[in-house]
Amino acid sequence: MLKKMLFAIASLTSVSSLPMAQAADQIQDDRWYIAPFASFIKTGGDRKASDGWGGGMGLGKIIDQHFNVELRGFYQDFGGTNGPWSLTGGTADVQYYFFRDKFSPYTVVGIGGMNSCASANCGAGLIGEAGVGFTYELHDNFLLRSDVRYRYNNNLNAHVQPGTDEFHDMTVNVGFVIPFGDKPKRLAKVESFTAPVPVAACSTLDSDADGVNDCLDQCPGTLKDATVDADGCIVRLVLKGVNFKYDSAELTPTALGILEGVAENLVAYPQKNDIEVQGHASSEGSDDYNMRLSERRSASVVDYLKRKGVTNKLIAKGYGETRPIADNHTESGRSANRRIELIWLDD
Known part of the structure; x- marks a missing residue:
C-alpha cells in the first residue's frame, strides 16, 4: 500500500516539473493570498477510527504562471475504538497549475508535521501529502478552491495507536482563496508595424511622426519617442x-x-x-x-x-x-x- 502511495506522489511531482510556457503579452500575477478551508478526513483502516471533519488556513504566494507555494495549518478530529482522535499540524505545499484561467486545475505536494492524539495518548510525527484540485475564479479577489489529497503519516515510534505508527488517510478540502491587491491586467501588445503602401484615397501625411499616416491614425498627437x-x-x-x-x-x-x-x-x-x-x-x-x-x-x-x-x-x-x-x-x-x-x- 505504502509503495503505491509513494509512487503516486512521485508521479504528481514529475508532472509539476513540466516546462513552463507563459504568454508574452501578460503581466505575471504574483500576489500573496490567504486560503481558509474546511476538511473531510477519510481515515485509513490502520487507525481503527471513523471519518471526521476539520478545517484550517493557508498563507500562500503566486510565483509564476504555473507555481504557487503555501504554508497551511489544520485541525481535524474524529472518533475511534481507543477514544476520540485529534490531529493538529501543518504543511509546506507546492502547487503546480496546468494553466491559469477562470477554471484552473492543479496538482499539489506537501511535507510537514502533525501532532496526533488518541484519547490522552499523543505523539508528534511527519506527514507527506499529494493530490489534485482546482480553483474557480468568481472575482479578481475571490476564488473557490477544492482538492483531494492522500496523506501519509509516520508517528516515529510514538505508539499513539497500538500496533503501528504508519497511517494512510484521505482528505477532501473545500474553501476559498483571497488574493491581496489588484489583479495585474494584460499589457497592450506592441506589434511590429509596417507602414501601408500609400494609395490615392489615403494621404501620406504623418503629423505626429509616429509612423502611422494621418488617415489611419486613430490616436493623433502622439508624444515624441512613444x-x-x-x-x-x-x-x-x-x-x-x-x-x-x-x-x-x-x-x-x-x-x-x-x-x-x-x-x-x-x-x-x-x-x-x-x-x-x-x-x-x-x-x-x-x-x-x-x-x-x-x-x-x-x-x-x-x-x-x-x-x-x-x-x-x-x-x-x-x-x-x-x-x-x-x-x-x-x-x-x-x-x-x-x-x-x-x-x-x-x-
Whole structure:
C-alpha cells in the first residue's frame, strides 16, 4: 500500500516539473493570498477510527504562471475504538497549475508535521501529502478552491495507536482563496508595424511622426519617442529626462517641465486606457532599498499627473532593479536604468 502511495506522489511531482510556457503579452500575477478551508478526513483502516471533519488556513504566494507555494495549518478530529482522535499540524505545499484561467486545475505536494492524539495518548510525527484540485475564479479577489489529497503519516515510534505508527488517510478540502491587491491586467501588445503602401484615397501625411499616416491614425498627437500600435495609439513611453533629487522621490525642475508637457498632451489627446506608471532603478544600493525608492518615485509621478488634470486611471508600480534595459556596469547604463515608463494597459 505504502509503495503505491509513494509512487503516486512521485508521479504528481514529475508532472509539476513540466516546462513552463507563459504568454508574452501578460503581466505575471504574483500576489500573496490567504486560503481558509474546511476538511473531510477519510481515515485509513490502520487507525481503527471513523471519518471526521476539520478545517484550517493557508498563507500562500503566486510565483509564476504555473507555481504557487503555501504554508497551511489544520485541525481535524474524529472518533475511534481507543477514544476520540485529534490531529493538529501543518504543511509546506507546492502547487503546480496546468494553466491559469477562470477554471484552473492543479496538482499539489506537501511535507510537514502533525501532532496526533488518541484519547490522552499523543505523539508528534511527519506527514507527506499529494493530490489534485482546482480553483474557480468568481472575482479578481475571490476564488473557490477544492482538492483531494492522500496523506501519509509516520508517528516515529510514538505508539499513539497500538500496533503501528504508519497511517494512510484521505482528505477532501473545500474553501476559498483571497488574493491581496489588484489583479495585474494584460499589457497592450506592441506589434511590429509596417507602414501601408500609400494609395490615392489615403494621404501620406504623418503629423505626429509616429509612423502611422494621418488617415489611419486613430490616436493623433502622439508624444515624441512613444511606442505605438498599428492604429497609432500609444502602448509605451519612456520618460527621458524625468529625474529626481538624490536619494529622494522629489522631482527635479527639469523633470517637472517634461511632465507638464506630458500631462498637457494626455489631457488634449485622451486615451481611455489605464496607465501603469513604472519606476525602475539601477543596481546601486540593496534590492529592497531600490524597490522602495522606485515605488515612491512612481507614486510621485502619478500624483503630479493627477494634479495636472490627467483623467486616466494611473497605477503606480515600482520594479526596483529587476528590469534593466542597459548594462549596470557602466555609468551610462545605470543612468538609462534609472527611469520612469508609462505603459498603456488593455481594456
